[in-house]
Amino acid sequence: MTKSPSASPRPARGGAVRLIDGLIEAAALFGVACLGIGIVATVADVLGRQVLGFQVTGTVDLTQLAVVTCAFLSLPFGFRRGAHVAVELLDDRLPPAALRALDLLAGIAGLAVMFVIAWRGWGELELALDYGSISQDLGLPLWIHRGLVVAGGALGVLACLMNMAEALGLWSRPAPAPAGASVSVNEG
Secondary structure (H helix, E strand, O other): OOOOOOOOOOOOOOHHHHHHHHHHHHHHHHHHHHHHHHHHHHHHHHHHHHHHOOOOOOHHHHHHHHHHHHHHHHHHHHHHHOOOOOOOOOOOOOOHHHHHHHHHHHHHHHHHHHHHHHHHHHHHHHHHHHHOOEOOOOOOEOHHHHHHHHHHHHHHHHHHHHHHHHHOOOOOOOOOOOOOOOOOOOOO
């Protein structure tokens, strides 16, 4: 949903909101960096097998961890920046109150999904810890994977709650960056 300017000025975001936004941004950057490591491991494995005749041990484990990290730690950033898939067909035609209602509805749906991810992930985390589950090749403890799912789910819940608070006018959302500009949620 595209954020519409409201008729009355909204209070500025507080320090806690900026802190959580910074944490969400840092988590997304960490996730993307981990994905980069997974890509490098995969390329090294393919080149090693094709060119040098050896296999990089643990590529599957590293790639799985990298994808989980990137996916779940980047979702909250997407929520905060409005980077999710949206149909903007009605944005120009609906009044601001209807757009806010749609933002709230989207926030509730996202909140429900992220809550279930965190909740179910917590159960999986407990099982991984109880059984000492490890990955097949490198023996990485699987609680790491499960913990990242829980962290992403929890940050997603916070992101959705913050978006809903902004839709309700409890504080202002930072202005979107111009096209092609560097994007950071720590603006304002």
